[in-house]
Amino acid sequence: MSELKNVIDGGYCIGCGACSYTSRDSVEIVEDEYRQYQGRIKLGAKSADLDKALEVCPFSNKGPNEDEISQNVFNYSEGSYTEVVGFHRALYAGHVSEEALRTKVTSGGILTYTLSELLKRDLVDAVVHIKTSEKTGTLFEYGFSRTPEEVVQGAKSRYYPIELSEVMDFIRKNDGRYAFVGIPCFIKTARRMCRQDKVLAERIHFFVGLVCGHLKSKAYADMLAWRAGFDPAEMKTIDFRHKFKDRNSDDYGICVEDINGNKKELVARETPGTNWGLGFFKYEACDYCDDIFAETADIAVGDAWLKDYTNDSQGNSVVVVRNKTIQTILNEGIEAGNLEFNELTAEEALMSQGGGFRHRRTGLGDRLLLKQKRTEWVPKKRVDAVSVKIPLLRKLIYRYRIYLREKSADIWRDCSKSLDYAAFDRRMKWPTNGYSMLIKLGVQIRKYRQGS
Ligand SMILES: Cc1cc2nc3c(=O)[nH]c(=O)nc-3n(C[C@H](O)[C@H](O)[C@H](O)COP(=O)(O)OP(=O)(O)OC[C@H]3O[C@@H](n4cnc5c(N)ncnc54)[C@H](O)[C@@H]3O)c2cc1C
Numbered sequence: 076m077s078e079l080k081n082v083i084d085g086g087y088c089i090g091c092g093a094c095s096y097t098s099r100d101s102v103e104i105v106e107d108e109y110r111q112y113q114g115r116i117k118l119g120a121k122s123a124d125l126d127k128a129l130e131v132c133p134f135s136n137k138g139p140n141e142d143e144i145s146q147n148v149f150n151y152s153e154g155s156y157t158e159v160v161g162f163h164r165a166l167y168a169g170h171v172s173e174e175a176l177r178t179k180v181t182s183g184g185i186l187t188y189t190l191s192e193l194l195k196r197d198l199v200d201a202v203v204h205i206k207t208s209e210k211t212g213t214l215f216e217y218g219f220s221r222t223p224e225e226v227v228q229g230a231k232s233r234y235y236p237i238e239l240s241e242v243m244d245f246i247r248k249n250d251g252r253y254a255f256v257g258i259p260c261f262i263k264t265a266r267r268m269c270r271q272d273k274v275l276a277e278r279i280h281f282f283v284g285l286v287c288g289h290l291k292s293k294a295y296a297d298m299l300a301w302r303a304g305f306d307p308a309e310m311k312t313i314d315f316r317h318k319f320k321d322r323n324s325d326d327y328g329i330c331v332e333d334i335n336g337n338k339k340e341l342v343a344r345e346t347p348g349t350n351w352g353l354g355f356f357k358y359e360a361c362d363y364c365d366d367i368f369a370e371t372a373d374i375a376v377g378d379a380w381l382k383d384y385t386n387d388s389q390g391n392s393v394v395v396v397r398n399k400t401i402q403t404i405l406n407e408g409i410e411a412g413n414l415e416f417n418e419l420t421a422e423e424a425l426m427s428q429g430g431g432f433r434h435r436r437t438g439l440g441d442r443l444l445l446k447q448k449r450t451e452w453v454p455k456k457r458v459d460a461v462s463v464k465i466p467l468l469r470k471l472i473y474r475y476r477i478y479l480r481e482k483s484a485d486i487w488r489d490c491s492k493s494l495d496y497a498a499f500d501r502r503m504k505w506p507t508n509g510y511s512m513l514i515k516l517g518v519q520i521r522k523y524r525q526g527s
């Protein structure tokens with residue numbers, strides 16, 4: 076049996092589309108009943124094709140892991156290496172100075188700034204990032220921006236399934252210099268694709284990464300449309316990260332618009348199912364991922380979830396710089412007053428992703444152990460399958476999150492079939508309350524320990 080079947084059947088497929096690009100005759104990308112993209116091995120698939128697909132799949136054991144890729148593409152003697160943050164020349168927290176631009180971006184706008192500069196300096200001909208889709212039933216997809224104005228239009232984080240096979244096909248057929256933007260697993264897969272495909276390797280000049288906690292299925296956007304009072308089937312677009320002028324940056328909004336021009340603004344914190352710790356509609360693969368800071372990307376940008384920065388309503392980014400040219404671009408931006416940056420230590424960068432770090436290190440060790448105990452196939456990770464050192468309550472929280480991920484996906488699928496979305500809240504009420512109780516208990520125990 077091909078290892079690709081293990082990846083897909085084992086729940087490790089993130090639906091990236093790399094297998095389909097590499098071996099289109101043998102693998103396709105489909106949207107499954109949970110509204111997520113998944114690879115599907117075609118009838119009569121050739122084993123040589125599946126082997127080729129394994130070399131690019133981010134969850135297969137066949138190609139190099141994040142550390143091996145990173146060591147190959149970066150010169151470690153020119154920077155520092157810290158576990159989890161990865162290789163870095165510099166670490167910052169900050170934002171673009173232009174206030175008008177800041178309102179249009181997710182956190183500090185550093186991705187949009189960097190991508191625009193790559194175009195302005197004629198270092199690339201096009202940026203490959205996530206844009207509004209014209210396809211029926213799909214809100215966002217990979218597309219190309221060729222001017223800084225188009226890059227700004229494609230700003231904002233899309234917590235939504237995407238796949239890269241079509242844009243990679245385009246790059247292969249159309250000469251040019253490209254900057255590819257992706258969440259960590261997509262950057263890893265794009266790097267692996269470049270090892271296999273010399274044309275892609277020649278044409279993709281920059282790999283621009285987003286820090287990543289997890290990816291959501293389309294059901295997340297559907298749920299938000301329904302909470303906004305719209306029919307999910309009539310949703311036109313959604314802004315998952317709307318900035319409020321009078322709230323902290325981690326207290327953001329969600330704006331939904333339907334095809335009839337109706338708009339609704341939700342406050343994320345007041346909207347059930349949006350707490351990222353709950354992990355509603357999370358891809359299962361994300362529970363087996365150990366790359367938070369897009370360790371193979373030339374630059375990785377996330378939210379500066381640090382108390383000195385979240386009180387700024389307009390948002391700040393945490394920035395990991397790995398590429399020399401990008402370092403020069405940012406240095407010049409700082410000198411010209413286009414960027415307001417403070418240097419960070421690796422510990423501070425890590426602290427900005429505290430929850431994700433715990434879930435993807437100690438939590439991952441426990442989840443791997445669980446799978447091993449059930450003698451299920453697991454991909455090789457940079458984290459060992461151990462859980463002995465995890466306090467019992469923490470272990471319970473990690474395992475409860477698996478339950479919530481599965482439950483939310485199953486119940487939403489059932490509710491959307493019967494068009495009885497209200498049943499989702501009824502059926503998720505007790506599972507969600509159970510999670511809140513575990514978290515509250517953890518807080519009480521911490522307070523007690525600090526007091527004693
Ligand atoms: C699924 C997902 C999970 C994330 N999880 C975390 C997290 O746990 N912690 C954290 O600190 N940050 C996380 N981020 C990153 C964060 O949301 C911001 O993208 C980051 O702070 C960069 O902000 P910015 O203002 O520089 O981005 P912007 O200037 O707004 O630019 C964002 C760029 O990323 C592109 N883009 C948007 N969505 C995607 C996507 N799905 N795949 C590829 N490219 C995309 C856009 O097209 C745009 O070019 C996540 C992002 C995504 C998409």
Ligand code: SF4
Nearest residue numbers: 088091092094114132
């Ligand atoms: S993770 Fe990507 S490459 Fe691997 S099976 Fe899924 S779609 Fe294919």
Ligand code: SF4
Nearest residue numbers: 259260287290361364
């Ligand atoms: S958590 Fe990992 S596997 Fe999931 S989307 Fe993010 S980078 Fe990909």
